[in-house]
Amino acid sequence: MAAASGAILIRVDQSGLGDYTKIQDAIDSVPSNNSELVFIWIKPGTYREKVVVPADKPFITLSGTNAADSTVITWNDGGNAPSQSPTVKILASDFVGRYLTIQNTYGKTGKGVALKVSGDKAAFYGCRILSYQDTLLDDIGRHYYKNCYIEGATDFVFGNAASLYEKCHLHSISKGDGAMTAQKRESPLENTGFVFLGCKLTGSGGAVLGRPWGSYSRVVYAITYMSDVVQPQGWNDWEDPTKQKTAYYGEYKCYGPGSKRDKRVKWSHSLSNEEAAPFLAKTMIGGRGWLRPAPTQFRKNSPIVKMKPNEN
Structure with missing residues (x-):
């Protein structure tokens, strides 16, 4: 260390x-x-x-x-x-x-x-x-992302990391068939997935919240503002209905015009307090063990230089 x-x-x-x-x-x-x-x-x-x-x-x-x-x-x-x-x-x-x-x-x-x-x-x-x-x-x-702005049209957050996005802003520039995420979890034994906590979703056209790159794709949005850029169905199965049984897509206490769940795909989840709890902290990424504050003392070789960079 x-x-x-x-x-x-x-x-x-x-x-x-x-x-x-x-x-x-x-x-x-x-x-x-x-x-x-x-x-x-x-x-x-x-x-x-x-x-x-x-x-x-x-x-x-x-x-x-x-x-x-x-x-x-x-x-x-x-x-x-x-x-x-x-x-x-x-x-x-x-x-x-x-x-x-x-x-x-x-x-x-x-x-x-x-x-x-x-x-x-x-x-x-x-x-x-x-x-x-x-x-x-x-x-x-x-991985941990805080106060970040991420812009794209198709699968613009993708991969198989275990990541927490806190207070981030996702902006879709899709013309109407975009997808914000394509998470690639391929086994129920993998502790991976994307969690968006206290985020904001905006954009033009329309986009789904995610689609399954991997069969066990896992994405959760919690306490997140969703503009009407989010399409009513919310998610899609990437033209593979078998993934509806294995992908885990959840929403918890989201708000805004795009958060309405009456037209959501039936295989997505509206999470209870208990179901959402593991996704509301840094537990999945083990962040309390490795996230560190920005340094306030710097040195070039031997002398110590005191500085005060902006807070995270």
Whole structure:
């Protein structure tokens, strides 16, 4: 476990006043099998690069300054396998992303992933994640997203992670046949699924809350505002009726015009207090054991520098 008392500070600044001008160069400077907290502070600007945090470099934070729209990581790639197109790939454990816009501008002609998260124990605060199809590949591991904005049209949150989205905003730009999630849980023995707690769903056209990429797909929306972008049926079976018996799709105390359940598919669930309880805390992701506050002390090599970054 990395020491939590302070973090090594690396500055990225396109003007040349930091340690590096490119984000990837800063990541590359972190030694393999890193065991210390590393805080890579990215000054405002638009960074046109693909970024990878390798599996052997845990405990890295990538952070903008205070608002996600001022620090943008952007690329244009798509049409190939989802694992190849991401603008940003997180393969390492114990990663934190803060106040960043991560986008793929590939557009409407195919799959273009903005962010792929495959490391365990990853957390994102105040980030904007933007694309059209397959925006966020929430691949594997335990993940936490808070106060994030996620935009897309088709399956724009997909994968088989165990993830809690708290106070996040999902915005559909579908023309009418979109799907907000495509969760890939393939066995009842897997403790994976997506939970949206205290979130907001908006957009144009229409979209379902989810469809089953995996037979045992699991998605729960709790205490979430649903605009009329949510289609009345709520969910679909991806043209495979057998998945109606195995997918687990639940709603709990949601509100707004899209939350009405009178026309929902019969195989979705209106959760009781008892049924919803496991999804209303960080239990599924074990978050209390690994989520950490932002560091307030930084050092470059030996001297300690006291700073006060924005709260999560």
